[in-house]
Amino acid sequence: ANEKKFALGSLDADFVIQGFWVIFIFGIVENLKNFSVDQNYIQRFLSAPSEAEARRSLWLGGLLYIPVSALFFLIGTALFVYYLHVPTAGLPEKADQxxxxxxxxxxxxGLVGLVIAGVLAAGMSTLDSSLNSSATVWTIDFYKRLLNADADDAKQVRIIRIATAxxxxxxxxxxxxxxxAKTALDVWWKISAIFGGGMLGLFLIxxxxxxxxxxxxxxATxxxxxxxxxxxVSKVWFSGAAWEFPMHAMMIGVCGTLVIVGIGFVLNLYSQKIQRL
Structure with a gap:
């Protein structure tokens, strides 16, 4: 606690720094995206034997998200406390190491081998889900729909394998x-914030x-x-410029979602007004 490892961050309504409100708003938008349009999640729901089972899986994943995430973060906090009281020569400077x-x-x-095997298994599980879902989206939503609607199963399997590679x-x-990168988690949050805004905005409208x-x-999209x-681009290559995005990078996806939803509402009202004339 003295090292502020249990602090929630700045509670000021400042969206330039990575404070509490930036993380909180980003977390809401990120999880809305995950449970609504992320193919890593959606394809699992679609594989459920019934709608009731899919709904149960959705609720279970949502309810377990916070305690499981807290457990992972607690591991990092415990390691910080351990090495704070047990100084060790050669300790890596990067947090991820x-x-x-x-x-x-x-x-x-013996335990080292078991833990490493578990970490590798978890990593493979995450990677294969991402690879499979990405390859499936490319094959079904792009290749079959736009390029070759008559592709047989054998052809689709070849395309999926190529897409996976x-x-x-x-x-x-x-x-x-x-x-x-300083930490993999920070990088992932920023990338997800950037690439996820358009998908969630389109889904919401x-x-x-x-x-x-x-x-x-x-x-709108x-x-x-x-x-x-x-x-x-303004954040990466033009930092400090007058036209730089004025908020933290994690807010890019949030604002992108709001832009799509806002434009969608305006165009919808315009369309309805035209139809009444």
Missing amino acids: VFPYFIVHELPT VVGIIATLASLIMIN AIMLAKLQSIHALI IIGVVFVAWAT
């Missing part, structure tokens, strides 16, 4: 580019504005994507 260091140097030999290579290159025309939904692109 402390847990592997602890596993190798502090745990008994391509996505895997891109992910590997991206991980190498970010190897010097589809749910809330049932009569919205497809062209208007497309216009394009404007939102352009906004996210501007905010991202």
Whole structure:
């Protein structure tokens, strides 16, 4: 507690720093995106034997999210306390390397193997879900719908395998580019905030504005994507410029979602007004 490891961060309504309200708002939007449009989640729901089972899975995942996340963060806090009271020469400076260091140097030999096997299994589980969902989206939503509607099962399997390999290579290159990042979690939060805004915004206007025309939904999404692109570029390459996005990078996706929803509502009202004339 003295080291402020249990603090909630700044409670000021300042969206420039990574304080409580930035994390809180980002968390709401991020989890709305995860449980509504993220294919890692959606394809699991679709594989449920019934709608009731899918609904139960959704509730279980939502209710367990906070305690499971708290447990993971507690591991980091416990490691901080341990090495605060047990100074160790050669301790890695990067936070992401402390847990592997602890596993190798502090745990008994047999337990080290079990923990490493568990970590690798969890990593493979996460990676295969991402690769499979990405390859499926490309094959079903793009290739089959736009390029080859008559593709047979064998052809689709080949395309899925190729897509899986391509996505895997891109992910590997991206991980190498970010190897010097301060923490993987911070990087992931920022990337997710940037790329997730458009998807959630489109989903929300589809749910809330049932009569919205497809062209208007497309216009709203394009404007939102352009906004996210501007905010991202201004943060990365034009930091300090007068036209830099004025909030923390984690708010880019939040604002992008609001832009799409706002434009969608305006276009929907305009369309209804035209129809009344």
